[in-house]
Amino acid sequence: MNYLFLHQNFPGQYLHIVRHLLGDPANQVVFISEPNANALPGVRRVSYQMPKYNTEAVFPHARDLDRGLRRAEQVADCASNLRSLGFTPDIIIGHHGWGELLNLPDIWPQAPILGYFEFYYSPQGQDVGFDPEFPVTDKMFARVRAMNAINLLALALEQHGQTPTQWQYKRYPEWARRQIRVLPEGAKLDVCKPQPKVRAEDFTLGKFTVAPEEKLVTYVVRNLEPYRGFHIMMRALPQLLSARSDVKVVLVGGDDVSYGARPSNGTWREHMLRELAGRYDTTRVLMPGQVPYDTFLRLIQRSDAHIYLTYPFVPSWSLREALACGCVVIGADVEPVAEFITDGRNGLLTPALDPRRLTERVLEVLEDERLARRLRSGARRFAERHLDMAEHIAAYEATIAELTGSSQPARKHA
Numbered sequence: 001m002n003y004l005f006l007h008q009n010f011p012g013q014y015l016h017i018v019r020h021l022l023g024d025p026a027n028q029v030v031f032i033s034e035p036n037a038n039a040l041p042g043v044r045r046v047s048y049q050m051p052k053y054n055t056e057a058v059f060p061h062a063r064d065l066d067r068g069l070r071r072a073e074q075v076a077d078c079a080s081n082l083r084s085l086g087f088t089p090d091i092i093i094g095h096h097g098w099g100e101l102l103n104l105p106d107i108w109p110q111a112p113i114l115g116y117f118e119f120y121y122s123p124q125g126q127d128v129g130f131d132p133e134f135p136v137t138d139k140m141f142a143r144v145r146a147m148n149a150i151n152l153l154a155l156a157l158e159q160h161g162q163t164p165t166q167w168q169y170k171r172y173p174e175w176a177r178r179q180i181r182v183l184p185e186g187a188k189l190d191v192c193k194p195q196p197k198v199r200a201e202d203f204t205l206g207k208f209t210v211a212p213e214e215k216l217v218t219y220v221v222r223n224l225e226p227y228r229g230f231h232i233m234m235r236a237l238p239q240l241l242s243a244r245s246d247v248k249v250v251l252v253g254g255d256d257v258s259y260g261a262r263p264s265n266g267t268w269r270e271h272m273l274r275e276l277a278g279r280y281d282t283t284r285v286l287m288p289g290q291v292p293y294d295t296f297l298r299l300i301q302r303s304d305a306h307i308y309l310t311y312p313f314v315p316s317w318s319l320r321e322a323l324a325c326g327c328v329v330i331g332a333d334v335e336p337v338a339e340f341i342t343d344g345r346n347g348l349l350t351p352a353l354d355p356r357r358l359t360e361r362v363l364e365v366l367e368d369e370r371l372a373r374r375l376r377s378g379a380r381r382f383a384e385r386h387l388d389m390a391e392h393i394a395a396y397e398a399t400i401a402e403l404t405g406s407s408q409p410a411r412k413h414a
Helices: 012-021 060-084 138-146 149-156 166-171 196-200 230-243 268-275 293-302 317-324 355-366 369-386 389-404
Strands: 002-006 028-033 044-047 091-095 113-116 160-163 180-182 203-205 208-210 215-223 247-254 285-289 305-308 329-332 348-350
Touching (some): 002 012, 002 060, 012 389, 028 060, 060 138, 060 149, 091 389, 166 180, 196 293, 203 293, 215 230, 215 293, 230 247, 230 355, 293 317, 305 317, 317 329, 355 369
Parallel strands (some): 002 091, 091 113, 113 160, 215 305, 247 285
């Protein structure tokens, strides 16, 4: 079959399914994205470049839509070139968040589209206004609603949608859910797995060393920011480190902002370091920035307590991978996390915005090895039952077969 994938940051959410599809030599995979250094052997990449333009000339609430429509036009030009070269996709798969798929029915009207619906924005009941430290005003609500413009245009295509969790699915209005199905995302259980021997030897990350008898607390995010509870994690450090002299902490994440607002000056890391200056032993805390995947994997395999904090928002892949590695995960007690963690069975839940309670929950695990063993076993067991990547890929393939027609012969390669 001929597959056309789209995601502005190749390969996005599609790494595992693309790798799987490439295992069949009868499949051709074409991927449209902006240029980047990522590579997957066998993928035919087609890049587009966003033109520069004056964003200040666009009404602020319409900027996401304006950029999405410009992106849709660039992608449509790429698609027209592919069509002129003889390429016709059997199915189009992509992320709706940036508008890339909006014009493709005009290029290939017969090709079904399976679009990724990641998040439906609302000014109430989810991430917006969740944290009283960052209050919102009524004037911001119109901006939040406007962020759904591309979502709504994508739904107007009347095609097929997917989303990875029940919580994300239920964020969409009831009328929209008829177009969306839940296709869960998992972890590669043969890669993300417990490694007990890692705990029996010195763990080193640069010049930072954790001895086998020491306790390692980990926190991993793409970027260190309030949406993922970085300010709460930092405020737990003084109490946590004073409670036990054998604890060391590694906080992984970059200094950019993925979600929410930037601080008034500098980065959120710098902001929190200023707030907490002199209040904890910095020699026992490492912030290495972003790390390679194998380092991340080794880190969470060694972890004695892994912290996953978030507003009510899209859950991260790292949560799934930590559970698969048999981590003791202490997660924010919000709906998207509770979909993965049952308190006391395969992890612990803690109030998302309470540093004191977070510290208490971490100490529970560090001081009760029987509890820690039970939670580690429960995490891995949950992953084996619910997060097996092989099962999720099979469900993805079944969806593709349904949308394309299971008896439809694969077209010859262009």
